[in-house]
Amino acid sequence: MPEALATKLVMFLRASEPPLAAEVDEDTSLLRSGLLDSLSLFRLLEWVEDAAGTPVDATAIDILTEWDTPRSVAAFVAHQRGA
Amino acid sequence: MSYEVIRYRPELAAETAALHAQLFGLGTEASAAYLRWKYEQNPYLDAPLLYLALADGVVVGMRGAYGTGWRLDGERCVLPCFGDTIVDPEHRNRGLFPRIMRFALRDLERRGHAYAINQSAEPITVLSSLATGWRAFGPPVLMRRRSRIEHTSRRRRSGFPVRTARRVRRRLRPGRSVFERLDRTGPGLPAPADLARLLDGPGPDGRLRHVRDAEYLSWRLADPVAEHRVVVAQSGSDVTACLVLKTMRGNGRAVIADWAAETPEALAAVIEKTLRRARFADVAFWSGSLDDATRDALHRIGFYDVDHGMRVSLLLRATDDRPAGDGWRLGGVDLLAPAAWELRLIHSEREFV
Secondary structure (H helix, E strand, O other): OHHHHHHHHHHHHHOOOOOOOOOOOOOOOOOOOOOOOHHHHHHHHHHHHHHHOOOOOHHHOOHHHHOOOHHHHHHHHHHHHHO | OOEEEEEOOHHHHHHHHHHHHHHHOOOHHHHHHHHHHHHHOOOOOOOOEEEEEEEOOEEEEEEEEEEEEEEEOOEEEEEEEEEEEEEOHHHOOOOHHHHHHHHHHHHHHHOOOOEEEEOOOOHHHHHHHHOOOOEEOOOOEEEEEEOHHHHHHHHOOOOOOHHHHHHHHHHOOOOOOOOHHHHHOOOOOOOHHHHHHHHOOOOOOOOEEEOOOHHHHHHHOOOOOEEEEEEEEEEOOEEEEEEEEEEEOOOOOEEEEEEEEOOHHHHHHHHHHHHHHHOOOEEEEEEOOOOHHHHHHHHHOOOEEOOOHHHOOOEEEEOOOOOHHHOOEEOOEEOOOHHHEEOEHHHOOOOOO
């Protein structure tokens, strides 16, 4: 399931408007690289909440580690769904 | 377009103020006065820690860090506190915010500051900060009490009685001081040294305590975009409680920014008496933390807890890239534990109302 989620997120990010400044795949660094600006970060938070089906308090987690790549975001969502 | 990030230089004061004016909407002159006060007159730092992004030599982005004083079991330290973040709309989505932050953090590290804080982050800044290695050590406690008239106006937006609406508007009218009624009985501001004796609290208690000494209060109360009033309750010649009220100019709302009281009941009594006299439409109470007895006392006089989610966050970061998991500590204290801090809104630029 995390793999399918990661692919979905990659497609979501590739459809960003305005487009992101670099190509994205499942292992692209989104945060450490500075690829996502503040608006894109908000969209990512919304995507995570939609996918997890629950509100997420981003201040309670280390998003720099847990959300750095689409694959790690997908793992986070899968964990939230299972929690 | 070529960007560079630099430390503030006095010859860029006018350009910086013009950019900052977009943030507060107070006009360039007011922004210039505010920046001079906050960064050049700050009592804890010799030089302003204001970081600017230039596009072809023109100021298009800024972030500031002003000095804040803390005491931990008798030892004093200064933590730079970030705020005043703005990037000109035409230059957004180009990675300027993380670029300014990287430059600022390296500069702070070189200057010997191991940690920086942020007490006034907007939601958008909170998320961007978390994505660049900041961690939340809040959230703070936020409580508020609305007057019956304000409460009614919010509950009955449709079909709201016209006379009541006028009364609400009159109270919130721009240009009219929210302290007008209070000023008729003249609480004013005591001398900073007297106020420091009331606020600077008891001795060491193992927490990082925000310093409110005379030097700090002289500076803080000179904030050109905020107004403060101090109310002192006495029993005979003994002070039993003290409140510092704050409003941002033109905002029309009041917040209890700081306080000291012998007991929770004494605090509730002075608040109740002050609110009866001042008739604020809306008042907020903010604290880094609050014990149950004080919270109960405030509930009894009509305050309720506000679930502010990510709108209010207290943020911390090591200025080097050491992750939080390695232990962000000062004098043995875990800085990510909310209970490690004793802080009040008087230290922040936000009103949280």
